[in-house]
Amino acid sequence: MIGITLEMLTELRVSVGKRMSAKRYAHTLAVEDMVARLCALYTPDEELLMRAAALLHDITKECTKEEHLASLQSLGLEATKEELFAPKTLHARTAAALIPSLYPEFAHPTVIDAVRWHTTGHAGMTLTEKLLYLADYIDESRTFDTCVLLRKTFWDAKPEEMNPAERIALLDDVILLSLDMTVNDLIAEHKSVAIDTVEARNELLFARANP
Numbered sequence: 001m002i003g004i005t006l007e008m009l010t011e012l013r014v015s016v017g018k019r020m021s022a023k024r025y026a027h028t029l030a031v032e033d034m035v036a037r038l039c040a041l042y043t044p045d046e047e048l049l050m051r052a053a054a055l056l057h058d059i060t061k062e063c064t065k066e067e068h069l070a071s072l073q074s075l076g077l078e079a080t081k082e083e084l085f086a087p088k089t090l091h092a093r094t095a096a097a098l099i100p101s102l103y104p105e106f107a108h109p110t111v112i113d114a115v116r117w118h119t120t121g122h123a124g125m126t127l128t129e130k131l132l133y134l135a136d137y138i139d140e141s142r143t144f145d146t147c148v149l150l151r152k153t154f155w156d157a158k159p160e161e162m163n164p165a166e167r168i169a170l171l172d173d174v175i176l177l178s179l180d181m182t183v184n185d186l187i188a189e190h191k192s193v194a195i196d197t198v199e200a201r202n203e204l205l206f207a208r209a210n211p
Contacts, residue, residue, distance in 0.1 A: 004048040008105060012055050015103075019059055027141045028058055035135035041159050041167060046128055052106045053114040053132050059102070060094040068094045085192050092119040121179060121200035130175055137178050146181045150174060176204040 017025045032054040039047040060068065068090040072079055075097050083090050096116035100107040114132040117125060121133055138151035154174045159167050179201040186193050 004052055004106065004108075006048070009048065009051055009055070012052060012103070012106065016055050016059055020062055024058055024062060027139065028055060030139035030141035031057065031132075031135050034139040035131055038131045038135055042131060042171070043127055046110060049108055049110045050114065050128055050131060052108075053111045053118075053128070054135060056095060056099055056103065056106060056111065057115045057118050057132060057136060058091065058095065060098065061091045063091065063094065065090065071098060082192065082194060086194065089119050089194055092116055117196070120194040120196040121175070122196040123199040123203045125175075125200060130171060134171065134175055134178070146178075146185070150178055150181075153177065172204050172207065176201065176208065179204070 013029070016028060020028065032051050035050045035054045036047055039050050043050075060071065063071070065087040068087065069079055071094045072090075077097060079090065079093075083093070093116060096112050099112055099115065110126075110128050113126065114129050117129045118132045118136050121129075125133070134150075134154070138147055138154060140151075142148070142151070154170065157170050159170055162170065179197060182197060183193050183201065
Protein backbone atom coordinates (compact mmCIF):
# COMPACT_ATOMS: atom_id res chain seq x y z
CA MET A 1 0.00 0.00 0.00
CA ILE A 2 1.41 3.35 -1.05
CA GLY A 3 0.98 6.08 1.53
CA ILE A 4 0.46 9.60 0.22
CA THR A 5 0.96 12.61 2.46
CA LEU A 6 0.03 16.27 2.14
CA GLU A 7 3.71 17.09 1.79
CA MET A 8 4.02 14.70 -1.15
CA LEU A 9 1.06 16.36 -2.84
CA THR A 10 2.62 19.78 -2.36
CA GLU A 11 5.75 18.59 -4.13
CA LEU A 12 3.68 16.94 -6.84
CA ARG A 13 1.86 20.20 -7.58
CA VAL A 14 5.17 21.93 -8.16
CA SER A 15 6.44 19.10 -10.37
CA VAL A 16 3.39 18.83 -12.62
CA GLY A 17 3.19 22.60 -12.87
CA LYS A 18 6.56 22.55 -14.61
CA ARG A 19 5.29 20.07 -17.20
CA MET A 20 2.33 22.04 -18.53
CA SER A 21 1.07 25.41 -19.66
CA ALA A 22 -0.47 27.85 -17.19
CA LYS A 23 -3.95 27.15 -18.57
CA ARG A 24 -3.53 23.38 -18.28
CA TYR A 25 -2.12 23.75 -14.77
CA ALA A 26 -5.08 25.90 -13.67
CA HIS A 27 -7.43 23.21 -14.96
CA THR A 28 -5.43 20.51 -13.17
CA LEU A 29 -5.68 22.32 -9.83
CA ALA A 30 -9.40 22.87 -10.39
CA VAL A 31 -9.87 19.14 -11.02
CA GLU A 32 -7.98 18.40 -7.81
CA ASP A 33 -10.32 20.71 -5.89
CA MET A 34 -13.40 19.14 -7.47
CA VAL A 35 -12.32 15.55 -6.91
CA ALA A 36 -11.66 16.38 -3.25
CA ARG A 37 -15.22 17.73 -2.97
CA LEU A 38 -16.56 14.55 -4.55
CA CYS A 39 -14.44 12.33 -2.32
CA ALA A 40 -15.91 14.06 0.73
CA LEU A 41 -19.29 12.79 -0.41
CA TYR A 42 -18.36 9.34 -1.65
CA THR A 43 -15.04 8.05 -0.34
CA PRO A 44 -13.25 10.38 2.10
CA ASP A 45 -10.62 7.79 2.95
CA GLU A 46 -9.30 7.94 -0.61
CA GLU A 47 -9.09 11.71 -0.95
CA LEU A 48 -5.28 11.88 -0.99
CA LEU A 49 -5.06 9.16 -3.63
CA MET A 50 -7.60 10.96 -5.77
CA ARG A 51 -5.90 14.32 -5.35
CA ALA A 52 -2.77 12.66 -6.73
CA ALA A 53 -4.73 11.18 -9.63
CA ALA A 54 -6.18 14.59 -10.44
CA LEU A 55 -2.74 16.20 -10.42
CA LEU A 56 -1.40 13.49 -12.74
CA HIS A 57 -4.34 13.03 -15.10
CA ASP A 58 -3.15 15.50 -17.76
CA ILE A 59 0.63 15.28 -17.49
CA THR A 60 0.86 14.24 -21.16
CA LYS A 61 -2.14 16.19 -22.45
CA GLU A 62 0.03 18.71 -24.30
CA CYS A 63 2.23 16.11 -25.98
CA THR A 64 2.08 15.66 -29.72
CA LYS A 65 0.70 12.51 -31.31
CA GLU A 66 4.27 11.52 -32.17
CA GLU A 67 5.37 11.97 -28.57
CA HIS A 68 2.49 9.80 -27.34
CA LEU A 69 3.43 7.06 -29.78
CA ALA A 70 7.09 7.28 -28.78
CA SER A 71 6.16 6.97 -25.10
CA LEU A 72 4.04 3.91 -25.76
CA GLN A 73 6.78 2.35 -27.90
CA SER A 74 9.35 2.93 -25.15
CA LEU A 75 7.12 0.89 -22.84
CA GLY A 76 6.60 -1.89 -25.36
CA LEU A 77 3.05 -0.76 -26.07
CA GLU A 78 1.23 0.16 -29.26
CA ALA A 79 -1.62 2.53 -29.99
CA THR A 80 -4.79 0.91 -31.24
CA LYS A 81 -6.29 1.79 -34.60
CA GLU A 82 -9.04 3.60 -32.75
CA GLU A 83 -6.56 5.67 -30.72
CA LEU A 84 -4.68 6.64 -33.86
CA PHE A 85 -7.93 7.88 -35.34
CA ALA A 86 -8.78 9.85 -32.16
CA PRO A 87 -5.38 10.92 -30.77
CA LYS A 88 -6.93 13.22 -28.15
CA THR A 89 -7.70 10.11 -26.12
CA LEU A 90 -4.05 9.03 -26.05
CA HIS A 91 -3.06 11.25 -23.15
CA ALA A 92 -5.06 9.21 -20.66
CA ARG A 93 -3.24 6.06 -21.67
CA THR A 94 0.26 7.55 -21.81
CA ALA A 95 -0.14 9.44 -18.54
CA ALA A 96 -1.23 6.29 -16.73
CA ALA A 97 1.53 4.22 -18.34
CA LEU A 98 4.24 6.71 -17.39
CA ILE A 99 3.29 7.21 -13.74
CA PRO A 100 5.34 4.22 -12.48
CA SER A 101 8.54 5.58 -14.03
CA LEU A 102 7.97 9.33 -13.66
CA TYR A 103 6.24 9.32 -10.28
CA PRO A 104 6.77 5.89 -8.69
CA GLU A 105 5.77 7.17 -5.26
CA PHE A 106 2.25 7.66 -6.64
CA ALA A 107 2.02 4.41 -8.63
CA HIS A 108 -0.98 3.09 -6.75
CA PRO A 109 -3.56 1.09 -8.75
CA THR A 110 -6.33 3.49 -7.73
CA VAL A 111 -4.34 6.44 -9.08
CA ILE A 112 -3.23 4.73 -12.28
CA ASP A 113 -6.67 3.34 -13.13
CA ALA A 114 -8.42 6.66 -12.50
CA VAL A 115 -5.96 8.44 -14.78
CA ARG A 116 -6.24 5.72 -17.43
CA TRP A 117 -10.02 6.03 -17.77
CA HIS A 118 -10.69 9.69 -17.06
CA THR A 119 -11.31 10.55 -20.73
CA THR A 120 -13.30 7.73 -22.30
CA GLY A 121 -14.67 5.88 -19.31
CA HIS A 122 -15.21 2.13 -19.68
CA ALA A 123 -17.59 -0.61 -18.64
CA GLY A 124 -17.17 -1.61 -15.02
CA MET A 125 -15.84 1.72 -13.80
CA THR A 126 -14.90 1.79 -10.14
CA LEU A 127 -16.17 4.53 -7.84
CA THR A 128 -12.84 6.35 -7.87
CA GLU A 129 -12.63 6.15 -11.66
CA LYS A 130 -16.08 7.71 -11.87
CA LEU A 131 -15.09 10.49 -9.49
CA LEU A 132 -12.08 11.59 -11.52
CA TYR A 133 -14.04 11.26 -14.76
CA LEU A 134 -16.74 13.56 -13.39
CA ALA A 135 -14.33 15.97 -11.69
CA ASP A 136 -12.54 16.47 -15.00
CA TYR A 137 -15.86 17.26 -16.66
CA ILE A 138 -17.35 19.65 -14.07
CA ASP A 139 -14.40 21.39 -12.42
CA GLU A 140 -14.91 25.11 -11.87
CA SER A 141 -12.50 26.06 -14.67
CA ARG A 142 -14.85 24.55 -17.26
CA THR A 143 -17.05 27.11 -19.02
CA PHE A 144 -18.45 25.02 -21.89
CA ASP A 145 -22.24 24.86 -21.84
CA THR A 146 -22.27 21.09 -21.34
CA CYS A 147 -19.84 21.31 -18.43
CA VAL A 148 -21.81 24.09 -16.76
CA LEU A 149 -25.03 22.10 -17.19
CA LEU A 150 -23.51 18.96 -15.69
CA ARG A 151 -22.00 20.86 -12.78
CA LYS A 152 -25.34 22.51 -12.05
CA THR A 153 -27.24 19.24 -12.44
CA PHE A 154 -25.01 17.49 -9.92
CA TRP A 155 -24.74 20.16 -7.24
CA ASP A 156 -28.31 21.48 -7.53
CA ALA A 157 -29.48 17.98 -6.62
CA LYS A 158 -27.90 18.56 -3.17
CA PRO A 159 -26.01 15.25 -2.92
CA GLU A 160 -24.85 16.17 0.59
CA GLU A 161 -28.45 15.71 1.75
CA MET A 162 -28.90 12.30 0.11
CA ASN A 163 -28.48 8.84 1.58
CA PRO A 164 -25.63 6.72 0.13
CA ALA A 165 -27.81 4.87 -2.39
CA GLU A 166 -29.36 8.09 -3.69
CA ARG A 167 -25.95 9.67 -3.96
CA ILE A 168 -24.59 6.79 -6.07
CA ALA A 169 -27.66 6.94 -8.29
CA LEU A 170 -27.07 10.65 -8.84
CA LEU A 171 -23.43 10.03 -9.73
CA ASP A 172 -24.37 7.40 -12.29
CA ASP A 173 -27.13 9.55 -13.75
CA VAL A 174 -24.84 12.54 -14.22
CA ILE A 175 -22.10 10.41 -15.74
CA LEU A 176 -24.63 8.85 -18.10
CA LEU A 177 -25.75 12.35 -19.11
CA SER A 178 -22.12 13.32 -19.73
CA LEU A 179 -21.60 10.27 -21.91
CA ASP A 180 -24.73 11.10 -23.88
CA MET A 181 -23.38 14.61 -24.45
CA THR A 182 -19.99 13.30 -25.49
CA VAL A 183 -21.45 10.84 -27.97
CA ASN A 184 -23.79 13.46 -29.43
CA ASP A 185 -20.97 15.98 -29.83
CA LEU A 186 -18.69 13.46 -31.53
CA ILE A 187 -21.42 12.37 -33.91
CA ALA A 188 -22.23 16.00 -34.76
CA GLU A 189 -18.57 16.54 -35.58
CA HIS A 190 -18.42 13.32 -37.64
CA LYS A 191 -15.82 11.88 -35.28
CA SER A 192 -15.44 8.34 -34.02
CA VAL A 193 -16.78 7.34 -30.62
CA ALA A 194 -14.45 5.25 -28.45
CA ILE A 195 -15.75 1.73 -27.91
CA ASP A 196 -14.99 2.14 -24.20
CA THR A 197 -17.30 5.17 -24.09
CA VAL A 198 -20.09 3.27 -25.82
CA GLU A 199 -19.71 0.34 -23.43
CA ALA A 200 -19.65 2.62 -20.38
CA ARG A 201 -22.83 4.34 -21.57
CA ASN A 202 -24.61 1.08 -22.35
CA GLU A 203 -23.77 -0.40 -18.96
CA LEU A 204 -25.18 2.61 -17.10
CA LEU A 205 -28.21 2.72 -19.38
CA PHE A 206 -28.98 -0.96 -18.82
CA ALA A 207 -28.51 -0.60 -15.06
CA ARG A 208 -30.99 2.28 -14.99
CA ALA A 209 -33.55 0.17 -16.87
CA ASN A 210 -33.00 -2.81 -14.57
CA PRO A 211 -32.56 -1.44 -11.03
